Amino acid sequence: MEQAFRRMVRLNTWLKQAEKALGCICLGALFVVMITNAGLRYCLQSGLNWSDELNQFLFVWMGFLAAAYTAGEDKHLNVTALIGMFPKTIQLFVRQVMNGIMIVFFLLYLPELITLLGQLAISNVMRIPLKYVYAILPVSFGLMSFHIACNMISDIREFLKDKNEKGREIEDV
Numbered sequence: 001m002e003q004a005f006r007r008m009v010r011l012n013t014w015l016k017q018a019e020k021a022l023g024c025i026c027l028g029a030l031f032v033v034m035i036t037n038a039g040l041r042y043c044l045q046s047g048l049n050w051s052d053e054l055n056q057f058l059f060v061w062m063g064f065l066a067a068a069y070t071a072g073e074d075k076h077l078n079v080t081a082l083i084g085m086f087p088k089t090i091q092l093f094v095r096q097v098m099n100g101i102m103i104v105f106f107l108l109y110l111p112e113l114i115t116l117l118g119q120l121a122i123s124n125v126m127r128i129p130l131k132y133v134y135a136i137l138p139v140s141f142g143l144m145s146f147h148i149a150c151n152m153i154s155d156i157r158e159f160l161k162d163k164n165e166k167g168r169e170i171e172d173v
Helices: 002-044 051-072 088-119 136-172
Strands: none
Touching: 002 051, 002 136, 051 136, 088 136
């Protein structure tokens, strides 16, 4: 069981690093294309006709990779002011329920997103099949589900570890 958990943690860490690297590549490419196009428009009075479309695609990829990375780091938006007033057991329960709801919604969207990908046409300027551009949607939803599930397991393990340590402290006294 411990070995399976370590493998899961390693895979989770590797996926987060890959998401971060790919997101940085998207941001860098977006920046280079945008600056190049602006320079060409300023100097030559004509820019790259495909740059806006490419930047849109890169922005979509960067945004959804960032969402997956944020879910993996457990840094997504949540309201902790009210929950922080409750005991640790209730906090864990609320977090588990909220994370479970997110996973259910992400997994419910997956079949519809995959169906949608089959119905997309090609882009206007670059002539790229849009299914490749928007394939990041089901991929990121799957990644977010996996990251959140890993966070849920880690939270439970940490909670049980803390509870066992407190039990040992009481026995020692």
